[in-house]
Amino acid sequence: MEDVFYLCPQKITVAHIKQVFQNISSDNIISDDERLQIIWKESEKLQFIEFYLFPDYMYSVDEEETELMLDTIRKYHVSTVVGILHHTRHIPIVLKYTALLMQKFGGVLGTDTPGFFPCFSLAELQKFQHQD
Numbered sequence: 001m002e003d004v005f006y007l008c009p010q011k012i013t014v015a016h017i018k019q020v021f022q023n024i025s026s027d028n029i030i031s032d033d034e035r036l037q038i039i040w041k042e043s044e045k046l047q048f049i050e051f052y053l054f055p056d057y058m059y060s061v062d063e064e065e066t067e068l069m070l071d072t073i074r075k076y077h078v079s080t081v082v083g084i085l086h087h088t089r090h091i092p093i094v095l096k097y098t099a100l101l102m103q104k105f106g107g108v109l110g111t112d113t114p115g116f117f118p119c120f121s122l123a124e125l126q127k128f129q130h131q132d
Contacts, residue, residue, distance in 0.1 A: 006082040008107040020104050050085040068115030
């Protein structure tokens with residue numbers, strides 16, 4: 001499983017995320033206060049991606065990474081960080097749902113690297129690639 005991060009300039013909750021997805025998606029959506037899973041059937045197996053609030057992002061990295069994160073947070077005026085747990089083969093689905101959030105709340109998609117760099121705006125999502 002891999003992670004990417006939706007960096008949102010607004011303070012949002014899982015309930016806000018669910019509201020955006022509910023009216024648009026035919027996939028199953030399961031949520032609690034901290035996470036939301038989108039579940040669908042593919043080749044007779046259940047698949048999922050998970051959106052989770054990442055409130056302690058500043059306390060989960062070392063000092064050098066913290067400076068890079070702070071730079072990104074300031075640059076994009078980030079109020080909420082949402083982790084997106086997924087398999088790399090599900091990137092098209094991750095991008096589809098992240099685009100819905102970005103259309104509603106703004107923000108960027110960041111990678112699982114120090115400082116979330118590079119970050120991708122809504123217009124740049126088609127250029128997204130995992131950073132190895």
